[in-house]
Amino acid sequence: MNMLSPHSIALLPEHIANQIAAGEVVQRPESIIKELVENALDAGATSILVIAHKAGKQAIHVIDNGSGMRKEDLILSIQRHATSKIKSTQDLERISTLGFRGEALASIAAVSHLEIKSRTSDTDHGWSLTIEPLQEHVLEPCQTEIGTQVIVKNMFFNVPARKKFLKSDMVEFRHISETMYRSALGHPECRFTFYDGDSLVFDVPQSDLIGRIQALYGKEVSEGLLEIDHITNDVQISGFIGLPHLAKQSRAGQHFFMNTRPIISRSLAHAVFQPFEHLIEKNMHPFFVVNLTLDPTKVDVNVHPQKHEVKFEYERGIYNAIHQAVSNALSKAHVIPEMQFRQQIADQPFERLSILRHQDHSNTEASTYVNRLTGEIISRNVQSEVYHRSETGTVTNQHRTAFEHLFGTEEPLINSPNTDIHHSKRVLGSIWQLHAKYIFVQSEEGVMIIDQHAAHERIIYERSLKALNEQAVQGQTLLFPIPLQLFPEDQLLFTHIRNDLESLGFSFVEIAGQLQIQAVPFDITAGTEHLAIQDIITQYREYEQIRPQGSRDNLAASMGCKAAIKAGNVLSIEEMKSLVHDLFACEMPGVCPHGRPIILEMQLREFDRRFGRTS
Incomplete structure (x- = not known):
């Protein structure tokens, strides 16, 4: 057998x-x-x-x-x-x-x-x-x-x-x-x-394409689009590209269609990005919906089981055509790089009103500030204590009110309980900024160099994590709610983390079927409320893929990354002092949530050695 x-x-x-x-x-x-x-x-x-x-x-x-x-x-x-x-x-x-x-x-x-x-x-x-x-x-x-x-x-x-x-x-x-x-x-x-x-x-x-984009992405996106229409011997290109302000950190808003077939091509996406190179940050990706119409014999769609990838007979020609189509649209619209300058404290868009309040049979002046741009109202009684002090007079930063975060006078840096990460060096008064990126702080033993973005990121991260794990934070209420338009791929994720966002100080309300932002944390810059939520969601999605921490930790890190001041923001002396003060009140002031260093220190003796001094 x-x-x-x-x-x-x-x-x-x-x-x-x-x-x-x-x-x-x-x-x-x-x-x-x-x-x-x-x-x-x-x-x-x-x-x-x-x-x-x-x-x-x-x-x-x-x-x-x-x-x-x-x-x-x-x-x-x-x-x-x-x-x-x-x-x-x-x-x-x-x-x-x-x-x-x-x-x-x-x-x-x-x-x-x-x-x-x-x-x-x-x-x-x-x-x-x-x-x-x-x-x-x-x-x-x-x-x-x-x-x-x-x-x-x-x-x-x-x-x-x-x-x-x-x-x-x-x-x-x-x-x-x-x-x-x-x-x-x-x-x-x-x-x-x-x-x-x-x-x-x-x-x-x-509908037509622009109507479909508006139906799916909202009026704000559809009104920020430029039409493209370009024909060569190899391909006809049509569709829309978004203005620079619609760019996102993810590629979720990028869509190519070849003879109505959705395709993925990093090479062709780069052809769209190149004309935007000096209009958006290098880690941002422009929004676009681009249709390519060409002879079916000039492309092979039978190269991938999911049919997402295709091979073009003349890919270089199609790349150049897309590049030209996008460049022409941007040129016709006179799109130029947008430069944003951070205004100093004296130029902030807050209007102060003085009113008299009768309390306990005495007149007490109260300060009320109204943001003329976004409508948020912030007020406090002048007699109320902004800082809660211990018996020794030391400021306990966790009791600072939101009003003081914006308008309060800063205490000397030496009053911070965690003035130095080594708990042995006293910070002196001299402080200055280098290239709107680094803060130099004189200490007893030399100088500390602080990355301003990483420092603020650490501050917001710890504050957010505390709010998520212990108690919700009251945000600043907007006088006029702001419509919240999310990209479709962000809507489900928003629903998933909405409760935690509200713990951070955000508040949302539905008006006539439209979700709107009612309040935001005090760390969010005026005028960026809508973009801040989009950026936080995008960053959160990326962290969920690469960071092993829990979802709340990732959300706190996302909040820190997106709400923190950026390199290029010019800070006043008082703002720098406040930032350093808050940094050394953190549990881990030495590293940002991603593990990058925040502080570098150079000893005075190192300067002496390099200059050949002996005393």
Whole structure:
């Protein structure tokens, strides 16, 4: 009797082969939604409804009004490499549809419970096909609208190893959301309705591209766009780029479409960035929605399972065309680098009002300040103590009021309980700033050099962490609430951290269906309230990926990074003293939340040695 050796070659059972093949197409719930939406668009749908239950892990429901499938096509649709998109090698060389491999439905059916209902316009009823792995398929007539409905349940129920590696619901839903926004941007001629369970995420009607951008990103973004339109022998370029103020630290607001197909290309993104090089900071990324229309024979889309990456025959020519299109748009709009100068204390936009209050049968003057730019009102009774002093007269910084943070007189640096990180050197009075970046402080044994941004970052970080872990901080109330427009990919994350943001001093209110900022922490610079929240969310997302600390620690670090004064901010003597005072009141004044040093010290004897002095 011949026994097969352990190393003999044998054909895999079909269901195992299908599960392996499905791994390339179906990686997460987002993959399923992407494939089903692309099928709907290829079928000519003008309305697509997507419902994701528990981030797609429990169920996905996609309904379209496309051409639908006949009975025989429905049966073939779940067979691997069955497709209506291509018929020959020549078709493969000039692909104009989003899908073409015929793998999507077969891959989905291999790792989930699948039900498809479809009807064409020339029939009075449709057909329903139910598929479960290793079970007989059930095909029966049904009443349904023209088009196709696909219901996917229990994803990866038969591949527990794959299911185990799915991320949290928030992460998985963010991937789904990003795909839905890309699909809606790429096809403004189609209505898209998107639900997270029973909650509507968006419902955008048919429109042109600028209307779709406004529907998804808000009026503030749509009003900050420049149109691009450029034609060469190789490509036609159209779409919109954002003005410099719309730039973000992440690339989430960057969208390329090639013949309506969403693509990812770092090279082409750099072509957009280059004209912005001197208009935005180097770590920022401009917003854009760019459509590339070119001959399908000049590009290969069959290079990646997810079809996100493509290969161009003349990529250099397309790069140059995009660069020229963006440069022309910026030039026509006369966009120039924006320089922001920090005003000194005497020029701050606060107006002081003096009023008389009657309290305890005596007149007491009270000070009230109104920010003419943002409307926040800050007031205190002049007789009230700003600093709570101990019996020795030492200032305890944690009791300073918000009013004093803005307008109070500073105590000498030597009164700080943590004047020096070594607890042995007394800080003297001399203090000055170098290139609006570093603060020099004279000490008994030499000079300390302080990175002003890192120092303020540490101060805000510890203050924020305390507020999150112990008690909420009262923010400064705005006279006029400011509408909060978040990028779509930030909305879910905002919901996740909203309570913690409110602990930091933010306050939000919904007015006429629009979320608005009602109060902000005192560390937020006037006029930057909206951008501050966007930046904090972006920074928080990055920290969640690279920092092992908990979410509250990451949020405190994000708050510190984005609210801190920056290099280039000119500080007055009093502001520098206040900053150094607060720094040495921190538990760890020596390093910023990222571990970078805040303070360098040079001993006086080192100066003497270098100058050859002996006494």
